Amino acid sequence: KDVLPRIGLWNMRNKKMVNGGRVKEWICINFARNVQDGAARSFCRQLADMCEISGMDFSKEPLLPPLCTRPEHVERALKAHYQDAMSALKPLGRELDLLIAILPDNNGSLYGNLKRICETDLGLVSQCCLAKHVFKTTQQYLANVALKINVKVGGRNTVLVDALSRRIPLVSDRPTIIFGADVTHPHPGEDSSPSIAAVVASQDWPEVTKYAGLVSAQTRRQELIQDLFKVWQDPQRGTVNGGMVRELLLSFHRSTGQKPQRIIFYRDGVSEGQFYQVLLYELDAIRKACASLESNYQPPVTFVVVQKRHHTRLFANNHNDQRSVDPKSGNILPGVPWLIQRYAILPSLISTFVAMLVFREQAALRITMSFGMRTILPRMVCRLSRTTCATPTQGAPVLYRLCLRHTMLTSPLFELGSTWNRIPPTVARSRAVP
DSSP: OEEOOBTTBOOOTTEEOSBOOEEOSEEEEEOOTTSOHHHHHHHHHHHHHHHHHHTOEEOSSOSSOOEEOOGGGHHHHHHHHHHHHHHHHGGGTOOOOEEEEEEOSSOTTHHHHHHHIIIIIIOOOEEEEEHHHHHSOOHHHHHHHHHHHHHHTTOBSOEEHHHHTTOOTTTTTSOEEEEEEEEEOOOTTOTTOOEEEEEEEEOSSSSOOOEEEEEEEESTTOOSOTTSSEEEEETTTEEEEEOHHHHHHHHHHHHHSSOOSEEEEEEESOOGGGHHHHHHHHHHHHHHHHHHHOTTOOOOEEEEEEESOOOOOOOOSOTTOTTTBOTTTOOBOTTOOOEEEEEOSSTTEEEEEEOBOOSOHHHHHHHHHHHOSOOBOOEEEEEOSTTOOOOHHHHHHHHHHHHTTOTTOSSOSOOOOOSSSOOOOOOEEOEEOO
């Protein structure tokens, strides 16, 4: 069933996921002391029912009875319960699909420890739920958790109609891979902690709904991503090529059976003084990663830097236009902002300011109360050269549609439109409930 977003929102009520994932074998661990065994069982049953209603193939009962334990025993409990489950599944040639964990409302480091163990030690998909939601369970909450679980086990919640009909500019006409990259730095005073670089890339085409991600530790406070492409010497294999871009390109090829013929690379967290440095270093790394796969493989690349701190305010031309302005806040309505361009100080860069309202209309109202009549305006900066496959004006419709592709939300991360060509409403598609 087609769903048309209204003021940036849509609803999955009475609709099913496009592709429901499969969870046949799952377990539950309860770390909240105030949640009794019966309450944990009841919550798991309700969640399983919601996943089934939403379109997943989800077993009603866990493989083992829910385990109650203390947060300080997280590692021992996780590994023991996992081994018990695998002892029952291994003779049957099956795998454990999911862990549902009930956490105390104030869980400190428990969440991070649980995710670390599941991701790095056990290779197990996990979904955490707070104790307060066990006591006060709503259908909306269960539906939201079901969306998260479905994506984690390989399903798809929604697909853009424009993607199915191949109408997304710069994406649908040829196999295109979309990257996103950022570097997180340690807080001041954490002298021994490294900076963490993360890169994600789309793994399907033309839908652009699934992403794979890689992370890499690097020198503290280093903004350049050092492991986009790397070469090292191995005693047995000789010269070895690697790096995050190369691995994600190979992963795209394995998933789709095609080589990307276009690369769009979104980069966050770059200050104006680092534009050229980051652009030259990282674009060169992308080029080398492509060449390491085939000597003549050089698809066009659009490198986009996204900024939030730009010291720019945006106002509507007509504050009385109820089609584009919220009458209470004065902010531009979600889905009806504008695209503004100006050339940056550097002649080879062009700045495009894109109006963004975060998550929900209510959030926009809170922003207005805190900061007055202004709208959040992240800026993207594109390098215009022979390697670029898009101008900022051409790239705006792509950004607009990507805003609606958050896998676990029924609202966009942000909204944008164009002063020259109003972008038509984008439709999210789901299956109708029989």
